Amino acid sequence: MSTFKGIDLFGSGPHRFRQGVQGEDVVPNYILGISVSGSTPVGTLELDVVVAGRLVAASEAALWALRDAWTAQLAHPPVPGALIDSHGHEWEDMSLIAYEEAPPTDRGRARSIAYQATFRRFNSV
């Protein structure tokens, strides 16, 4: 079962995990005020993990409960926690930084809506 901080936000429907770009954070020199062409490595990129999925419920109210559970996790400052995928892989110290829905709400046999959630491991946290 996939979880974030021990909470099952994903389980109502299918969802897939992917990692963002990893590597060096390279900044163009002109942004750093260096008057030499080129760029400067300033450190490692922060790790992003993106989960794309679908919330599925039997009723409109039940779907809102699932959506509200997601938005309840959005906080400032973000509170990091463990993100675990359905195969048990764990990313420590991940913060939920964005939750975006892809309308419309689909009303067929079930009520459902697609979403994408972005988690980040901040270097400074």
Next chain:
Amino acid sequence: MLILNPRHVTFAAATWPDVTLITLSRRTTRVVLDWSDNGPHPTFADCPEQRTDIKLMMEVQRGDLDGPRPGDTGTLAFFTSPTTADGARRRVSMTAVVVGVGHEVSLKAGAVRTIDLVAVSSDGAADPVTISSAD
């Protein structure tokens, strides 16, 4: 749904005679499919947008300058039964909109008018087709 030789077909205030067949086709205009991280097969499928198309064919016995037109709307209703007898007779009805009217003429079949309609739900959730006992 295929109805051969339905008896007494009405649309809005008109009665359509000599109807030879009616078909009701249901299809999805948008399918939602989603996969999980566990394998190649979708774990969620749904049909959140559907349409019900009706095709009605009728013999035209004489010239007609006042046939149905695209955009016309009303209740399409007809009666049908398994054996064309009165037993187990059902009334099928729906609010429908005419989306096409065509004609074919041949020596063998004579003049045949084909009317295409789309069924409309009362609120988006209710099935547009109502089937009730005619007894």
